[in-house]
Amino acid sequence: MIVFAADNVIHPFxxxxxxxxxxxxxxKNRPDRKPLIVRGARQVGKTMSIQNFAQQQYAHVVExxxxxxxxxxxxxxxGYEVDSITKNITLINPNHIFVPGxxxxxxxxxxACPDCATSLKSFKTDGRYDVICSGSLMGVYYQxxxxxxxxxxxxxxxHSMDFEEFLWACGFDxxxxxxxxxxxxxxxxxxxxxxxxxxxxxxxxxVLGGMPEVVNTYVTQHNFSGTLSLQRQLLLDYExxxxxxxxxxxxxxxxxxxxxxxxFLGKENxxxxxxxxxxxxxxxxxxxxxxxxxxxxxxNVCYCMHELALPLKGNYDPKLYKVYYRDTGLLIASLDExxxxxxxxxxxxxxxxxxxxxxIVADMLAKxxxxxxxxxxxxxxxxxxxxxxxxxxxxxxxVKASNTTSASLKRLCDPNTIAMHPDIKWGIKLCAANIxxxxxxxxxxxxxxxxxKRWLREQE
Numbered sequence: 001m002i003v004f005a006a007d008n009v010i011h012p013f014x015x016x017x018x019x020x021x022x023x024x025x026x027x028k029n030r031p032d033r034k035p036l037i038v039r040g041a042r043q044v045g046k047t048m049s050i051q052n053f054a055q056q057q058y059a060h061v062v063e064x065x066x067x068x069x070x071x072x073x074x075x076x077x078x079g080y081e082v083d084s085i086t087k088n089i090t091l092i093n094p095n096h097i098f099v100p101g102x103x104x105x106x107x108x109x110x111x112a113c114p115d116c117a118t119s120l121k122s123f124k125t126d127g128r129y130d131v132i133c134s135g136s137l138m139g140v141y142y143q144x145x146x147x148x149x150x151x152x153x154x155x156x157x158x159h160s161m162d163f164e165e166f167l168w169a170c171g172f173d174x175x176x177x178x179x180x181x182x183x184x185x186x187x188x189x190x191x192x193x194x195x196x197x198x199x200x201x202x203x204x205x206x207v208l209g210g211m212p213e214v215v216n217t218y219v220t221q222h223n224f225s226g227t228l229s230l231q232r233q234l235l236l237d238y239e240x241x242x243x244x245x246x247x248x249x250x251x252x253x254x255x256x257x258x259x260x261x262x263x264f265l266g267k268e269n270x271x272x273x274x275x276x277x278x279x280x281x282x283x284x285x286x287x288x289x290x291x292x293x294x295x296x297x298x299x300n301v302c303y304c305m306h307e308l309a310l311p312l313k314g315n316y317d318p319k320l321y322k323v324y325y326r327d328t329g330l331l332i333a334s335l336d337e338x339x340x341x342x343x344x345x346x347x348x349x350x351x352x353x354x355x356x357x358x359x360i361v362a363d364m365l366a367k368x369x370x371x372x373x374x375x376x377x378x379x380x381x382x383x384x385x386x387x388x389x390x391x392x393x394x395x396x397x398x399v400k401a402s403n404t405t406s407a408s409l410k411r412l413c414d415p416n417t418i419a420m421h422p423d424i425k426w427g428i429k430l431c432a433a434n435i436x437x438x439x440x441x442x443x444x445x446x447x448x449x450x451x452x453k454r455w456l457r458e459q460e
Contacts, residue, residue: 396412
């Protein structure tokens with residue numbers, strides 16, 4: 001049973017510690033800062049994090065939500081000069097205060113008013129007020145915002161909570177992360193107590209995912225009551241967003257892809273095959289739907305590599321890909337109602353267990369900034385779940401649902417194979433086992449995946 005690090009502490013939703021907190025402070029401390037656009041999927045905590053930052057860092061905050069306060073869309077009717085915009089804001093609400101150097105303007109739900117992006121050039125040139133925009137930025141709206149503000153904005157993509165943020169929510173601090181990282185660097189096995197505790201915490205994280213409201217409900221109650229209903233509602237909200245923002249014939253295609261993600265993850269090769277949606281479907285007709293869901297922050301796309309060589313970008317087949325949920329908690333919620341309890345008790349998943357662990361690893365890699373790639377040769381005799389790169393090497397990553405033999409990883413890390421693929425030197429196996437190294441590949445428990453990018457930097 002998990003013992004929380006601070007059982008007597010209630011964690012309000014708006015006080016959950018997030019990595020974006022320090023990123024926002026660093027942004028504010030830069031003298032040459034540009035207006036910032038924070039984008040991400042629905043309910044990942046964008047608004048709460050920005051509001052918390054604004055309240056702590058600014059004497060005056062002007063917050064405008066274009067989805068809930070549609071009257072503010074008219075503030076750009078007289079042009080995009082800063083004085084014109086601030087005057088129109090005060091005409092709607094005279095209580096807003098603009099003091100140069102002390103005021104943050106927060107434009108929320110930017111996708112509901114893409115014209116706002118055109119004003120960012122004026123705010124950057126003027127320099128009197130800081131500006132942060134936030135929104136889901138879906139479909140055509142995102143493309144329009146991109147074209148209107150190029151060169152005069154900074155972008156930050158926010159994800160749901162990663163495993164380290166989940167540990168913070170449970171009351172642990174950075175010393176736990178640093179301790180685990182030291183074990184990785186020294187290739188020193190964890191104690192049985194730490195393995196047991198971290199494995200259970202990680203399994204809970206897989207069940208819950210990283211949506212702040214779901215995590216907050218869990219840490220305040222110290223149980224899972226109500227979390228599934230929150231996740232199921234979020235899945236419905238995503239469908240509503242697709243219906244609202246996807247346009248024309250693409251809407252049906254986007255919904256078809258979205259509703260079949262868990263189905264294809266259950267297949268042996270886990271590859272997303274458009275023809276399985278309908279026999280007459282063609283991949284090129286659905287590329288827009290895949291890209292839409294990716295841009296909306298709902299899925300992670302993992303492409304099949306052409307060659308086992310660097311660089312990764314440009315070395316893949318855009319027609320061959322796997323699709324994962326960006327939040328594994330939502331994957332679990334999309335399955336049977338009993339799936340949460342099954343995963344917590346490690347039962348009743350059979351072959352689907354591999355899909356769940358692949359999904360969580362894909363999510364953890366993406367949250368570290370990695371693009372996702374896998375490899376499968378024509379005969380399927382060599383299959384590798386993921387590849388990431390360090391400064392000078394290509395690293396194969398195999399995800400095992402249990403601590404079983406890794407035939408493909410052994411083959412890739414064999415000296416004869418390495419001679420044919422010189423970018424590969426060692427590999428990584430993620431499974432239910434302790435830290436180790438056999439001379440060819442490193443073994444790490446699943447829950448350490450969030451530290452891989454930091455660890456790979458040290459290897460170079």
